[in-house]
Amino acid sequence: MTSQTVRPTGRVAVPDAGRARHAWRMREMIYGQLRSRAIGAMAELGLADVLGSGALTAAELAERVGADRALLSRLLRALASFEILYLERREGREEFSLTPLGETLRSDVPGSALPTALLVAATVAPAWERLTQVVRTGRASFPEVFGQDFFSHLGDDTRLRRIFDRSQETGLALELEGLLGAVDFTGPLRVVDIGGGDGALITGLLADRPELRGTLVDLAAALPPAALRLTGAGLADRCELREGNFFEALPAGADRYVLRHVLHDWDDDSCVAILRNCRAAMGPDARLVLIDHLSAADPTDDAGEGSSGQWGGLMDLYMMSLFDGGRERTREETEALLREAGLTALRVTRLPGGTGVIEARGTLGGGPR
Helix, strand or coil, rough: CHHHHHHCCCCCCCHHHHHHHHHHCCCCCCCHHHHHHHHHHHHHHHHHHHHCCEEEEEHHHHHHCCCCCHHHHHHEEEEEEHHCEEEEEEECCCEEEHHHHHHCCCCCCCCCCCHHHHHHHHHHHHHCHHHHHHHCCCCCCCCHCCCCCCCHHHHHHHHHHHHHHHHHHHHHHHHHHHHHCCCCCCCCCCEEECCCCCCCHHHHHHCCCCCEEEEEEECCHHHHHHHHHHHHCCCHHHEEEECCCCCCCCCCCEEEEEEECCCCCCCCHHHHHHHHHHHHHHHCCCCEEEEEEEECCCCCCCCCCCCCCHHHHHHHHHHHHHHCCCCCEEEEEEHHHHHHHHHEEEEEEEECCEEEEEEEEEECCCCCC
8 A cells, every 4th residue: 555545635636527427436346346245145045046936025035045134134235236136115015026137146047147156256256355466476366265276176175066067057058059150060070078077068069969979078077977967968878978188188080179168277388288189189171169258459349249348357357366377368369379289260259248269270281380
């Protein structure tokens, strides 16, 4: 804190109307973490599922979720001011119900935001609080806060791993239709889902394209949940599960290799190593499908329908807090990594929310350098 921020300066300087508006907006942004925390509390209390059956008072909600009635009432009023809840006053009663925005926190709706809210509340937000230290030291804060890296932490907590996988699945629900429209998955193709986790992506692809066959490659811990998902969807006979990782040799001879939200966890050198392994497995007609958030070089650039330039900035801060070297990249930065790995981007499609789909092939006349 600098001395000029605490030293009295004599007369109070009154801003004009324009400066005052900006000053109020800045204060709202400063307190933005409280908005996130309030949503996290709503998620952890399960309020959206309880309100899914209809409007209730704070007292009725407090009894159902096990909370202090007076303080819950204040949380509910704050959520109403954020347009997450409706507040109706009639006959001396305050009743709360879900707005369309609040409905996204129900556990049973497609594309639910509930798992993401739970993940942030439980394990991500504490790492954000050390952002100044991250910027000063160049090191992610998550390992210092929790004593281990992010994925090791997930591996030691079965419940948290399920929340993470569910968050990935509900995010996929927002992307799958756009992905199927952006990339040609028609015909008797073999698709390799690299780092496919619990199988949400490969299940979605196989279910939509009956002629596809799949291979999912991931660490041993991911394979039983993937097998369970594929069996439940009646697709186990069309998908092979292989233990492995993207830093090792990958199954050769497939038609499509898919990396979804993988590269943003890693530094540039690691990304090039992953992409080179993909290139080594690909035949001349194979395609790599890279699905990742593409940040805008300029925050005012168009980042895709339903998005804003702020989204790339927010996600980049998220990644730098969790992973050393993790980052969101621009289209130009991502294509540079592809070129270094011996790959050439054929087309780039922006999906709603700022996610990009890059389809690439091996560079003609040579492999990875």
